[in-house]
Amino acid sequence: MLFNRTALTATRAFSTSARRETKVAVLGAGGGIGQPLSLLLKSDPLVSSLSLYDIRGAPGVAADVSHVDTASEVKGYAADQLDQALEGVKVVVIPAGVPRKPGMTRDDLFNTNASIVRDLAASVARVAPEAHILVISNPVNSTVPIVAETLKKAGVFDPRRVFGVTTLDVVRSARFVGEVTGKDPKETAITVVGGHSGPTIVPLLSQNKNAQGVKGEVYGKVVHRIQYGGDEVVKAKDGAGSATLSMAYAGAKFTNSLLRGLNGEKGVVTPTFVRSPLYEDQGIDFFSSNVELGPNGVEKIHPIGEITAEEQKLLEACLPELKKNIEKGKAFVNKA
Numbered sequence: 160m161l162f163n164r165t166a167l168t169a170t171r172a173f174s175t176s177a178r179r180e181t182k183v184a185v186l187g188a189g190g191g192i193g194q195p196l197s198l199l200l201k202s203d204p205l206v207s208s209l210s211l212y213d214i215r216g217a218p219g220v221a222a223d224v225s226h227v228d229t230a231s232e233v234k235g236y237a238a239d240q241l242d243q244a245l246e247g248v249k250v251v252v253i254p255a256g257v258p259r260k261p262g263m264t265r266d267d268l269f270n271t272n273a274s275i276v277r278d279l280a281a282s283v284a285r286v287a288p289e290a291h292i293l294v295i296s297n298p299v300n301s302t303v304p305i306v307a308e309t310l311k312k313a314g315v316f317d318p319r320r321v322f323g324v325t326t327l328d329v330v331r332s333a334r335f336v337g338e339v340t341g342k343d344p345k346e347t348a349i350t351v352v353g354g355h356s357g358p359t360i361v362p363l364l365s366q367n368k369n370a371q372g373v374k375g376e377v378y379g380k381v382v383h384r385i386q387y388g389g390d391e392v393v394k395a396k397d398g399a400g401s402a403t404l405s406m407a408y409a410g411a412k413f414t415n416s417l418l419r420g421l422n423g424e425k426g427v428v429t430p431t432f433v434r435s436p437l438y439e440d441q442g443i444d445f446f447s448s449n450v451e452l453g454p455n456g457v458e459k460i461h462p463i464g465e466i467t468a469e470e471q472k473l474l475e476a477c478l479p480e481l482k483k484n485i486e487k488g489k490a491f492v493n494k495a
């Protein structure tokens with residue numbers, strides 16, 4: 160037994176020296192997204208340690224997930240153990256907060272979620288100021304500026320390390336365009352720019368050769384479905400919440416992309432909502448576009464590239480709404 164254990168320790172030491180130790184925290188791990196997200200992160204070989212926190216239920220989720228036969232360690236933390244949960248974390252994923260009910264927009268969640276996200280960000284700033292923060296909690300267009308402003312106040316904001324997770328829009332786009340074109344979604348990857356709510360979600364079908372043929376009524380319908388796909392789930396769940404499983408999938412996918420970038424893999428490019436210079440001259444300083452992820456987080460922000468007149472119209476509808484959402488988030492932190 161002792162021999163085996165020594166052998167195991169030696170193997171671990173070897174494999175982790177080839178790869179970075181990466182501790183990931185999930186804040187809101189007891190929720191509809193948090194639970195399956197924690198499970199998926201437990202299966203990610205790039206995660207060496209998983210720290211699960213919630214105001215209720217995280218130790219139970221951790222005990223359950225910890226039995227999955229992958230190498231990572233899992234620990235659950237109770238409501239009063241946020242600081243311990245954040246110690247030494249490299250990446251913090253935040254799905255904490257309330258989800259939508261039928262008839263609600265994401266902005267309707269602002270009053271509840273703004274303070275949850277602000278307070279969690281303040282703790283990250285204090286305990287793990289160099290962590291990369293991945294915001295899932297809605298309204299993302301406002302919660303990301305809230306995180307940035309909170310970190311700024313604490314003097315630790317680095318724009319390369321704060322991300323709004325818009326991957327579900329990318330996942331839905333590939334799936335829905337795959338459906339209408341009869342292609343495998345792997346061949347219909349769509350860049351989605353703008354923000355993460357209705358009209359601020361701007362899918363650029365023209366940039367994928369398999370999607371370029373989608374025109375007229377079908378185009379209108381598929382774009383609408385991408386922008387309002389979340390409503391389909393909210394309606395079908397009939398008061399029991401919004402997307403959780405597909406969101407957990409999308410959240411784990413984005414986390415994995417970031418971890419690959421942090422580990423030095425080249426060419427990891429995906430849309431995400433970050434502090435961005437692209438529309439800064441119009442007072443819009445957060446924007447989602449293709450971003451190259453690297454050892455420091457955001458490595459390079461790609462311009463949106465060539466777009467059609469139809470896409471230009473979508474973008475024009477996006478920008479004023481996005482601006483309002485961003486300003487609302489900033490004002491919330493700076494009012495006091």
Ligand SMILES: NC(=O)c1ccc[n+]([C@@H]2O[C@H](COP(=O)([O-])OP(=O)(O)OC[C@H]3O[C@@H](n4cnc5c(N)ncnc54)[C@H](O)[C@@H]3O)[C@@H](O)[C@H]2O)c1
Nearest residue numbers: 187189190191192213214254255256257258295296297327
């Ligand atoms: N970015 C996206 O694409 C996307 C998609 C779907 C849902 N969402 C958003 O994700 C959020 C979570 O959705 P859900 O379905 O998992 O909701 P949920 O209610 O099932 O879970 C939320 C969890 O957050 C916890 N929580 C509340 N306050 C907390 C705090 N201060 N610290 C730690 N944990 C806290 C709750 O206890 C709960 O377990 C919502 O805001 C929802 O709108 C985002």
